[in-house]
Amino acid sequence: MREVLTVLSDMLRKGEITSQELTEKYISAVEEVNPQINAYVHTTFDFAREGAKKADEMLKAGNAGALCGIPMALKDNICSDGHLTTCCSKILRGFRPYYDSTVWSKLKSEGAVMLGKANMDEFAMGSTSESSCYGAPLNPRNTSHVTGGSSGGGAAAVCANIAAYSLGSDTGGSIRQPASYCGVVGLKPTYGAVSRYGLIAYGSSLDQIGPITNSVKDAALVFDAIRGVDENDDTSVDYNYGGPSANALTGDIKGLKIGVAEEYFDGINPEIKDAVMDAVKLYEKNGAEIINVRLPILKEAMPVYYIIACAEASSNLGRYDGIRYGYRADNYEDIDDMIYCTRSEGFGREVKHRIILGTYVLSSGYYDAYYKKACILRNNIIKRFDDIFNTCDVLIAPNAPTTAPKLGHHGASAVEMYLSDICTVPVNITGIPGISVPCGTDKAGLPIGMQILGKRFGENTILNAAYFYEKTAVSPVKEYEGGVRI
Template sequence: MRMGITELAVKLRKREISAVELTKAYIDAIEKLNPTLNAYVHLTFDTALEAAEQADQMLKEDDAPLLCGIPMALKDNICTDGIPTTCCSKILEGFKPYYDATVWERLKKQGAVLLGKTNMDEFGMGSTSETSCYGAPLNPRNTNYVTGGSSGGSAAAICANLAVYSLGSDTGGSIRQPASFCGVVGLKPTYGAVSRYGLIAYGSSLDQIGPLTNSVKDAAIVFDAIKGVDRRDQTSVDYDYGSSMAECLDRDIKGIRIGVAEEFFDGINPEIKSKVEEAIKLFERNGAVIENIRIPAMKLALPVYYIIACAEASSNLGRYDGIRYGYRTASYSSIDDMIVKTRSEGFGDEVKRRIMLGTYVLSSGYYDAYYKKACLIREEINREFDAVFEKCDVLVAPTAPSTAFPLNCKRKSPVEMYLADICTVPVNIAGVPAISVPCGEDANGLPIGMQIIGRRFGEVTVLQVAHFYEQNAGQIIGAYEGGVRI
């Protein structure tokens, strides 16, 4: 069994291994496996070794943070001062931010060691990571299958043990779905729990940064390190449980009210449905109270999500014009021609499709019919979730309607791919927290994910229920035989 953050932290403090030695072990594994898996798109080995040396100095002090010296990765849409951040898009070719995202700023102060930036769907738009301009990352569990998206490189890096933890972003399931496909843990926090400053925006009212890890405990540790208010993000919120999330995990679930909404199970692969139902029975045998509930408005969540997300993308991606930074077309006759050619050449097909959809629903004559109506239905979905959490402490549902798709899913129609998000997008619309944990395998040996959803700022309960399941279901996390073994 591979080691988690706590176990590695103990070894570092006992001087059984140094941060530099640990970092070199991960560098060696990345050099060996990444040419095949394509989990990383920008490597930062020199700065990682410098950070590891600094971490070793910090570790000589008794109060060194828990994450000090632990090698990790960042999704390629999280800004890093002087390090490429391209959203895996040609239009941000060569772009190096001049500032750090708040999450990276906080981790860096705690002695984190950044190994590199991970692969993703271009600007976070996709469910397979195949829209990346660097090519698709491959699923370490079976390289003939996709990793999921858009944080596919982050999930692959954790699955293959090419990082101890990684940060991804989740706009409609982009942490949880790849976590499900790769058989790792992915936490999407409450909207506002983690600062979005320095996260390159896709859908500003939906985006949220969160961790991908090999265990629920590690997810709790990383979430503790990055959560909290930030004056540079006016949507961020400060909240405190009086102790760390990781210290609250070992709670008996007796009396916990678990909601099961039939809308989450419509059209789900029978193998996935069966595994999640087994998990629900496990909770019930251990004293949880199961409540069968309805969320009628959830059937509208997918169209509402794609209208709102595309509208916000249309606005957010207007800044990429070839004038200020990034890619610029080589030949043009005027400023207008330069902007048109730059955007046509720089954006991939899926990004252009979503920009056009967003522009359409915001245009005169269609704003009321589409965007305004979607916002009203979003409010109804939020009300229904609020009502559910008056009856239940958490919801349990599948993370995705299927296991990982075979490679070359780009051949499927866009609508087919959008339907893959049916279980995850309601969580982003409502702004509530959710975690995906491994829940067995299908007949092909591909991981199945179970989603545990909580009320706003109810991460502690979500993590407690997930940790209980992880400890009692006998799940083998990180089953891929590769990467670092310490």
């Protein structure tokens, strides 16, 4: 694994390369590689050049942070002032927010250089990024396969070395799963660790922004830069991590208590199961303690997730009516018809599915049977995970039942795609952090990822466990040969 951010930061600070030079390299690489993988949906090269210039000044002044001058990508649902931010939906066509999200504002002040917005499932609803109105991004490992989703474009861009890192959002696995499909690292932080202000909402109680990177160290560096309480987000938390998470990476896992729940492995492709269990053995061999835990409640996670996420989405997406911004239907009779036509034409199929589902579960007469019950179950799941983390430091699990499927594989079967989220949604339901790290490839050479989960605000523990694996395992995934090579 390549610690790209550490390397680039060193080069920039030593003056071996300027941010402007580095940015031009990335811009050329985007122009060359992106047409093959459709990772970026909007590019902001002029803005990147301006940013690089500022970053060079900061570097020269000697007060530059770890991410200063380094080119990156934002998912297309993270707002930046004046730049297209469209959630890869026709309904937000042409939408340019007039304010910065908190995460981008933090990165910008550190001298980050934004190359553009990355492809995703429409409104982050999907597991393959195929519901993007700009067409799916393609997996750089094998372009007939999907990148995963919903942060598929960001994972593809990092994998293909056309972004040094990217920020994604994870509502039910949207950072971790594409990271695993593309063979990169994805961190879904604790709910509340990173401000959601400026993240266009899908499921507000589940959404969390996090980094997609080439290495665990990189993930820690980006997490350090974006985390923290925010006066603009009531759900953000003032948690004291006791210093940068990047400094907490020792690789020492002696005595680490690792929980393994067999329920996580039900229906999982044997190749994936083997790869993850091999990793568990590696931990054990190096002094970790393996504890078998039971998680029968896991089977409830999928319906709970889809009820809560869709309920919140149906409300969050009500505002797209064509009145103030974005797409508006051309032909309509009156205001009600305008809203009706705009939404009918502007939203894609998957988004409509979820709005209808969410509206249904909140309707009077159904609320108690669905939404309320889901909230009760959610609390039960949280309790069960709390219990587990009383005895275990981390849980290890697969990321997805399969490696990246072929494009179009899920076809019309939404339920089949929903089921592929089984391994990732519990993290969002419970608000705990999870990291996905590559742990091998299948026979076809497609990457396999494993998840390491921790208790709330246990990022340092899971990052360190992942760091150990990355240092110790024999390079589980090959490097992509293209883009900007360091």
